[in-house]
Amino acid sequence: MKNDYNEDEFNFDDEVYEELTQDKIYLNEGADAYQRGDYETAIRLYKKSADMGNITALSNLGYCYYYGRSIPVDKDKARECWEKAAILGDIAAVYKLGDMYRYGDLPQNLDFSHALYKRAFILATDNSENYYVAPDAFLRMLKYYPDDIAEMGYSKLTIALSCVTGIKKRIAEGDNYSAKVLADAKTVLLKLIDEQI
Template sequence: MYLNEGAKAYQSRDYQTAIKLYQKSADMGNIIALSNLGYCYYYGRSIPVDKEKAKKCWEKAAILGDIAAVYKLGDMYRNGDLPQNLDFSHALYKRAFNMAVQCSENYYVAPDAFLRMLKYYPDDISDKGYSKIEIALSCITGIKKRIAEEDNYSEKALKEAKAILLRLIDD
């Protein structure tokens, strides 16, 4: 209950309420709420940006199996929020991708794991026996579902996924 109410508050940009609800849910053991708290700390949603707290939230959630936490840690290592380590980032993206393939119907997180592999390591997708075009289509479909449910944060990801799909088709 707290997680869903927190998500509604977050989408409405009522971050203070979202943080309180996510914290309650995380305290009750909800790993998605813990991961969402990481987003709040990382982006400074009504609180000061605190990438160390974001990292701690995502590390705990990743250990417990949260896909978003795994790829967000990959982003931190890739983008230099932590000491840049592209090999570790790559390993985290691959882990998130493998987890997402197992639950590709989860359009809240699977498309973002797919998108990172499509952007940075597309050959790994083929090496695993998957079609890059099918993964890109799955990514776009999932992101569109989020947008249809009034997700306010997915337009940029959709543009990126469409551009990648067009590039794959041209190749």
């Protein structure tokens, strides 16, 4: 069949096309429901998206299990979600597993926690424009292992500024869960500024 258009006239941007895939639609609708506090809808949509292979949805589902968002708290299921997502490179899943080892949800192991935080940090520096997860990875390293940041060739002050800026962006876009994280990031930033003076 002959087309009545010249294919070169259309510029198909892969990113725009990817955003329209069904797994991402479910993910975004689930995130919107989560922000509204409609956790049942969020869980249903995250499960659909995760079943289609979306690792962010799988990681987000871990949050629902961990915090008991309209379902009983199930830290084993949260860990399972985060382990699967972490293997595939999801930044939030990596640092949340680090939290589980740090705070004793899993047998406390600060070496594992440190390694996971460092891995999340490295992933975040490659995806620093993702202000929904990169700032949290940055903040963990700034709080617990700041010397590692300098050893990896990064400026602690620059990372802290990026952290605060990213968290402010997501709050401006309607994130209802980041006020405490922003306060922590500002405290770290002010401490670093004081050290420079």
